[in-house]
Amino acid sequence: MPTYTDSPLARRIVGFAFLVSIFGLTIWVLSPFLAALAWAGILAYVTWPLHQWVCRRMPGRDNLAALLMTLGVTATLLLPLVWVMFTVAADVVAASATLTQFAVHGLPPLPAGMRNWPGGAWLAEQYQRVQADPAWVHAQFDALGLTNTVALKSLAGGVGRNVAKFGLAVFALFFLYRHGVSVLAQFRGVATRWLGEAARGYIQAVGVTVRAVVFGIVLTALAQGTLAGLGYWVAGLAAPALWGVITALVSLIPFVGPVVWIGLSLTLLANGETGAALGLFLWGALVVSWVDNLIRPLVISGPTQIPFLLVFLGVLGGLHAFGLIGLFLGPVLLAVSVGIWREWLGHARPD
Structure with a gap:
């Protein structure tokens, strides 16, 4: 007596469900690292002509060429980006302290001579009107979120996570330089088979x-x-x-x-x-x-x-x-x- 396993349609459904499960679980496992891998892929693609030039100057030493390229990209791009992130985070903390003082003690006085600017009298009048309402000023500073310690901790955590992603991108970048040709050829083959x-x-x-x-x-x-x-x-x-x-x-x-x-x-x-x-x-x-x-x-x-x-x-x-x-x-x-x-x-x- 034939069973459901003898049906071609049933086998196709089971096979398709198996593939969806495997690839879905694989993407789920890799999901925390997809952004870092995407960064590595973009950096490798953009700098690939330079990598080929280095390989031609160092024939038979692919590992060393990949290492030099990785260190070069890190020194010229990723390290400055990390430095900027920490600098901006520090400036935000300093700005938060300044805004907290303004919220408690009020806004500072205007610079001398501001009324002599074009439209300076109107600006000074508006500033004095705001200065006379400290409750409104305090509410606006609270709305910015820079006086919120929870928000500042979240900012620090975000900087740390981005630094970790850049570190993983650098690690993956070396292997893309080393095996990028093979990976791209495999991807093209699979894409052509499925999409023509x-x-x-x-x-x-x-x-x-x-x-x-x-x-x-x-x-x-x-x-x-x-x-x-x-x-x-x-x-x-x-x-x-x-x-x-x-x-x-x-x-x-x-x-x-x-x-x-x-x-x-x-x-x-x-x-x-x-x-x-x-x-x-x-x-x-x-x-x-x-x-x-x-x-x-x-x-x-x-x-x-x-x-x-x-x-x-x-x-x-x-x-x-x-x-x-x-x-x-x-x-x-x-x-x-x-x-x-x-x-x-x-x-x-x-x-």
């Missing part, structure tokens, strides 16, 4: 998008850091080159770069250097910030053949959904989606 020849186009779209987004973000950050450093030097700030580097690293995240030059402008204003503070603020608002609107669309939209609006939304949505790695994952997902859409349009046109 269209998989090659999807893989190419991913590669082009990753490289364009990385270079677009990095070039924009370098330009903003250079221009901001020039403004810091003209304004007379101490260590303008250091602040320029900090601005460049912070500018890797969209809309975060202005925090640096706005904070330095406020520092100059608090020290009574009104002209330098106003000049630095205008330089940052009119020159530094607009670099983002010039370089990023040219570098990203051109190679990817994707409207910059989609790339921009991919960056912001990726940050919201995946954290810092979403800077690259968001545009990549949109690039693949656009590639599939265009392929469907190509098939639909003959009909």
Whole structure:
């Protein structure tokens, strides 16, 4: 008498359920490390031409070439990022202490001569009105969350987790340099088997998008850091080159770069250097910030053949959904989606 195990449909269902279970459990096991592995993959892909150049200079010494590349990427990119994270965390703690004092003792007096600015009388009047309502000021500081010790502990924990992810990314980066060709060949083979020849186009779209987004973000950050450093030097700030580097690293995240030059402008204003503070603020608002609107669309939209609006939304949505790695994952997902859409349009046109 035939049983259910003799049915081809039943065997396929059981086999499919088995595969889904195995791969699902595998993804669940690896889920804490997927962000770090994605970072390692992006860094390996972007720096792969340099790795090939190093391998050609050191034939037969692949392990040493992979080690040198890993150390180089760590020294030039990951260590500065970690340093910026700790610096920003320390600044947030200092700002929290300052805001706590303001919430308890009230706002400080305005700088002398502020009424002589264009619109300074109106600003002074509004400031005095706020100063006369300490309860409202205290409520606003509480709403910011920077006076909340629980929030500060959560910030410190987040910095620690990101440092651990970067460490794991460095560890994985060595093995990707060492075995990247084999891994990519296997991935292409599996993708082509399941998706057909269209998989090659999807893989190419991913590669082009990753490289364009990385270079677009990095070039924009370098330009903003250079221009901001020039403004810091003209304004007379101490260590303008250091602040320029900090601005460049912070500018890797969209809309975060202005925090640096706005904070330095406020520092100059608090020290009574009104002209330098106003000049630095205008330089940052009119020159530094607009670099983002010039370089990023040219570098990203051109190679990817994707409207910059989609790339921009991919960056912001990726940050919201995946954290810092979403800077690259968001545009990549949109690039693949656009590639599939265009392929469907190509098939639909003959009909």
